[in-house]
C-alpha cells in the first residue's frame with residue numbers, strides 16, 4: 001500500500017515529492033521496460049551527487065574546464081536603454097557556448113559512478129549534443145546522439161562538432177523528425193540497452209528524477225549569482241530574474257536559489273514563433289494542456305485528440321512541445337510570470353544586444369532579452385538575465401535576417417515578419 | 418467473470434492474441450480486421466490506439482500508427498467504429514494505448530465508453546502502478562475493465578508479484594527488456610518464462626514482443642498460456658492487396 005500522506009505531499013519548488021511531483025506535475029510515466037533504469041537513478045542520484053568525491057570532481061571541472069564561475073556582467077548600455085540595472089549571467093562564456101555543459105558534466109560523472117559504459121543523448125539545435133559529446137571525449141566514453149533528421153540539416157556546424165568529438169550522430173527519422181522524435185529515439189535506445197547505458201537528458205524534462213537532477217546540476221547558475229550580487233551590489237537578492245524556457249533547464253538553474261525568496265520576481269520567456277496563435281508557436285503555457293510527454297505529466301502542446309503538436313520556433317533549442325514539470329507548477333501556482341517572444345522579437349533583441357554590448361546571444365537567450373520590452377522596470381530594480389548561450393551557431397539565421405531587413409531597421413520597425 | 422477470464426478458463430494453452438493498430442491500413446479496416454481475425458483462429462484481439470509519440474513501440478508499429486493518424490483515426494472515431502462490434506465479435510478485446518490521448522478524452526469518460534462498447538480491458542504501458550493505485554484503479558473497477566500490466570526479465574520477483582496482484586485477465590510478459598519488433602534469443606526467453614511459471618502467479622501469462630511466426634509462437638507457449646503477435650502481423654498488412662488473404666495466410670502460417 002502506498003503511504004498516502006507521502007504521496008499526497010505536493011513537493012516544493014526546490015524538491016519534488018518522492019514520486020517526482022511538483023504540485024500537479026511530474027511523476028515517472030515510463031513503460032516497465034525502463035522501470036529498472038529509472039528506479040536505479042531515482043534511488044542513487046542524491047546519494048551520489050552529494051558525495052564529496054563527486055562534488056570535488058564536478059566543481060573542479062566546472063572551474064577549470066568550463067571556466068566557471070561565469071561572470072555576472074553589468075550591461076551598462078543595455079541598462080541605460082531600459083532605464084534600470086541589468087546584469088547578464090554569462091553562460092555564453094562557458095566552454096561549448098551554453099549552460100548545457102553544466103548538466104552534461106554532472107550526468108556523465110554520475111553515469112560513470114553507476115558503472116555505465118555508454119552515453120546517449122537527444123539534441124535539437126545541437127548544443128546539448130555538443131556538450132555531451134565534449135564531456136564524453138574528455139572521459140573517453142562512447143557517445144551516441146539522437147538528432148531529428150530535419151535538425152541535422154539545419155544545424156550542420158554542430159553536427160560536425162559532435163562528429164569531430166567522436167560521437168555518433170543518429171538521425172531520428174520518425175514522426176516530425178525534430179527534437180521530440182530524437183527524444184523518443186533516445187528513450188527507445190535506452191530501452192534496448194538497459195544495462196550499460198545512461199541517457200543524458202538535456203533539460204528539466206523526462207521522468208522523475210531527471211527534472212530534479214538537471215535542476216540541481218544547473219542550480220550552480222543561481223548559486224553563483226547570489227554570491228556575485230553580494231559582492232557587486234552588497235545584496236544577494238535581485239528584484240527580477242529573467243530566463244528563456246525551452247524545456248526549462250537554464251531557467252531552472254537561474255531561478256533555483258531564488259525559488260523560495262518571495263521578493264524575487266521570476267520571469268520565464270517562451271518562444272511564440274510566428275505569434276502565439278499563429279499555429280506556428282512553441283508557447284507551451286499559453287497553448288498547452290495537462291498531458292504526459294516523455295515520461296512526465298506537464299503542460300503539453302497537443303491536438304484535441306491528444307496527439308502531440310510539432311511546435312515552431314526560429315530557435316531550435318526552444319522548439320519543444322512541453323516544459324519541465326517544475327515550470328508547469330511555477331506557472332500554475334503563479335510563482336513565476338510567463339511571457340513570450342516571437343521569432344522576430346528575438347531576432348531584434350539579438351541585434352539590439354549585439355549593438356549595445358558587443359555580445360552576440362544565442363537565439364534562445366534572445367527570447368529572454370526580447371521580454372525586456374514587455375516588463376515595467378523601476379530604475380532601482382536589479383535584474384538578472386540569464387544569457388544562456390552564445391550566437392555563433394545562429395549566424396545563418398542572423399544573416400538571413402540581415403538580408404530581409406536593411407541595417408538598423410530593427411530599431412525602427414518592430415513589426416516586420 | 419470477465420470475457421478475458423472466461424477465455425483462459427476455457428482454454429489453458431496456445432492462446433493467440435493478435436495486435437493491430439486501429440485505423441490501419443485504412444481508416445475503416447478496424448472492424449474488417451477484427452472479423453477476419455475471429456474467423457481465422459485468433460483467441461483475443463489487442464487493438465492499438467495510434468499516438469504521435471509511442472515510446473514503447475518499435476518502428477513498424479509506430480509507422481502503422483502514423484498512417485492511422487493520417488487516415489484520421491482518433492479515440493472518438495474508434496469508439497464510433499466500435500459502437501456495434503459486439504454484434505459480430507465474441508473474442509475478448511483489449512485496447513492498448515498511451516496516457517496522453519486518454520487524459521485528453523477524459524479517463525473516466527474513456528472507461529465508461531469502453532464498457533458500453535464491450536471492450537474488456539486496457540493496456541497502457543506508460544501508466545505507472547503508483548498512479549494506477551492512487552487514481553485510476555477505482556475507475557477501472559467501476560466500469561468492470563481488466564487492466565493488464567507489463568513485466569520484463571529485469572522486473573524483480575517482488576515487483577512481478579505486485580504487478581500481478583494489480584492486473585486482471587492476464588499478465589503481459591515482455592520477452593526481453595526491449596521495444597516491440599526485435600528478434601529474441603529463445604533460450605533466454607525460456608529461462609525467463611519458466612521463472613514466471615514457477616512463481617504461480619494469479620494471472621495467466623501472455624508473452625509479447627518478438628513473437629513473429631509458428632516457431633516463436635510455439636516456443637513461447639512452452640511456458641506461458643500463449644502469446645501476442647504485433648509487429649509481424651502489421652508487416653503482413655503493410656502491402657496487402659487483400660486483407661482477407663493476408664490475414665488468412667498469416668494466421669495459417671502461425672497456427673497450422
Ligand SMILES: Cc1ncc(COP(=O)(O)O)c(C=O)c1O
Pocket residue numbers: 097098099100124125126127128202203204244245246247248249250251316317318362364365388389390
Ligand atoms: C543557449 C540555449 N539556451 C536555452 C536553451 C533551451 O533549453 P532550456 O530551456 O532547457 O534551457 C537551449 C537549448 O538548446 C540553448 O542551447
